[in-house]
Amino acid sequence: MESGFEEKEFLACCGSTAFAREMAAVAPFASFEQAVEAARYIWFNKVDVNGWLEAFAAHPQIGDTKSENQKSETSKQWSKGEQSTALATATDSTLQELLVWNSLYSRKFGYVFLICASGRSTPEILAELKKRFPNRPIVEFEIAAQEQMKITELRLAKLFTAKDKSPSVGREY
């Protein structure tokens, strides 16, 4: 099967079961670009707001790479990698501040602060959190969904890369 992935692999890219099911239904993809196009269409047009919340709930709090909240080992490892710049630039006091603001954010919006952390330092992430915090819930909800899409694209790229390098490793069919 050309670029065929399993549902659970898509679920590691984005924790919405509807997203993973729809992606698996339209797979295989001729290219990475085609997969991203399908993912964008599905995420913004077919996954309902409950699905967005489900995907958000699959993420650890930013700065918390030890969380057991994640659905898969793959997703956990990817989160850790995505936050490597943030972790390298974090001090005890910025991490503490991030913890406080994360908690304020979750209390206001009902889900964890989502940001495509790849390449971003902890001060940058903190500044972004403070900037987004005053948003109305519906506005913030869409921004969080856009950040989820960026994370999904990075993770799809990893899936395709892993497949190109070793097409038979870790595949069960």
Next chain:
Amino acid sequence: MESGFEEKEFLACCGSTAFAREMAAVAPFASFEQAVEAARYIWFNKVDVNGWLEAFAAHPQIGDTKSENQKSETSKQWSKGEQSTALATATDSTLQELLVWNSLYSRKFGYVFLICASGRSTPEILAELKKRFPNRPIVEFEIAAQEQMKITELRLAKLFTAKDKSPSVGREY
């Protein structure tokens, strides 16, 4: 207490517990207009997306006034009144069509089709449902929230009217 209402009365206006709690916290209101202003602020700025879904879930499907889905007897009676024009103009076939489209809508968006039905005929409601159906979930989510706000305003007006006419009836304090 001037225009003071209980939390459960606000909950009959809008089925979000956060909305009802916040309204009760800022009550009493000097006027109906002040209550509406507070309600708008709370609904659009302070109630999170889970609260919106909670409020949507407190409504019966449009056309279904017998539903046991509603939190209070007051809310149930109000739904019935709000849908009186729709019911008076409904035929078996338009009601059947509404049922089918309601079901398609719930499957796509994850909650019931919400519309401020007051004064609207069944064909008008059906036309509106079909027009909104192609919307992206996030777009439709905000429209539904705006319709909920219209319903909330009508119900707040009923609360104030009932209070003016018979200030001590049905009050427990």
